[in-house]
Amino acid sequence: MGAQLVRQVCNKTNDLAGDGTTTSAVLVDSIFSEGLKSISQGTNPIDMKRGMDRAVDYVQTSLLKQSRPINGIKDIVRIATISANGDEEIGKMIGQAMEKVGRDGVITAQDGKTMATELEVVEGMKVDRGYVSPYFVTDAKAQKAELEDLYVLVSKKKISIIHSLLPALNHVAQQGRPLLIIADDVESEALTTLIFNKLQGKLKVCCVKAPGFGDTKEGVLEDIAVFTGAKVVGDENTGVELDAKSFDPSILGSVKKVIVTKDDTVLLNGGGDAAVVKERLQLLRDRVEQEPVEYNREKLQERLAKLSGGVAVIKVGGGSEVEVNERKDRVVDALCSTRAAVQEGIVAGGGTALLRASKKLVVRNAVRLPAMKIAANAGKEGAVIVEKVLEAAEESTGYDAQNDKYVNMFEAGIIDPTRVVRVAISDATSVASLMMTAEAAVVELPKEESATAPMGDMGGMGGMGGMGF
Structure with a gap:
């Protein structure tokens, strides 16, 4: 159970901050061990948890104070x-x-x-919405869908009935190309049927719900249509609709590649006309200058950046x-x-930032452990290194394990993202306190073994049979 909890906290830290899994594991181990010592000496586990929560708040505040913006x-x-x-x-x-x-x-x-x-x-163009269902992923490890040389269907309306989609799906299947559907929503029968056909290998498809609300949502869909060369279904100005009886392939746009995660969608090399895209960009620039409401102006600037910015x-x-x-x-x-x-921003690396946050604080000893581990891995006495770092007048002074010397960590380029360190200590404390306040543990039932091994059937001697009863 404990190992599974540590694994979960490492995954959570990685999801939120993108790194810091090793730091999280080291901190969980240390906080839990220090906490158990206090509990064995009579400290109430609930009081211990409250104190740890306050200590983490102090550490987080200290880390933010130490943080510097990227230079x-x-x-x-x-x-x-x-x-x-x-x-x-x-x-x-x-x-x-x-x-x-x-x-x-x-x-x-x-x-x-x-x-x-x-x-x-x-x-390229980024859309701030991911797939509507994880069943659309093509890479289970990375939890993302990647499709190449595909068609794009853009709709302002909800798609809930598969019947209206059939002509488009038949056309896509005949061409042997994947399909990306970006709509107000895809639900009910339509979603179920698309997932079933995708899992059966009959259709390469992915569905994305349009981002934003109201006019912003409509504007983003129009931006996507311009970038891909599609016509927006359900647009009152163009009158384009999905018709089960007749289908016009020209309503479909195209892109060379799409990458869809649970959070966002990246479209690469859209099939839209370059001149039309240029006109759209100028229209957005004009609207940014004319928009009096700051919120609306910010949304327009976001759309302009997404449509004009390339993808590396x-x-x-x-x-x-x-x-x-x-x-x-x-x-x-x-x-x-x-x-x-x-x-x-960034803080001093090598466990130095956590060391500086430990001066007044079961969490004080725990946050010193990453720096001690780094020193120990370099063949040094961790406790001695930690004390020397804490005695240094300059807060950015830390131990460079690779070169075995004390340096200004920022100048030496030994730095960590503030968010990674902050999330690591927060998540580690959360799981460690859960383990300490738990009154039961899930373990394997020990197997019972008899004191003596049973005697086998005695074989016969010469022509005599075995002595079985």
């Missing part, structure tokens, strides 16, 4: 390199990608076709499928850490 591409490269297990090539490539598409731009990783890892910026694609190369997959995992981890750093 240029140099910090981004450092964060990405550390998260990629020291792979400088990956770190530099992510830095280049952010330079080209901006800090808020879309960066994806995919399998390359050569030995080298390459960076390519393509025309890191094509991961390697000598084998195993090598490519391992390297791609490192790229994804580095991307997640970099985004976390952009959002909340």
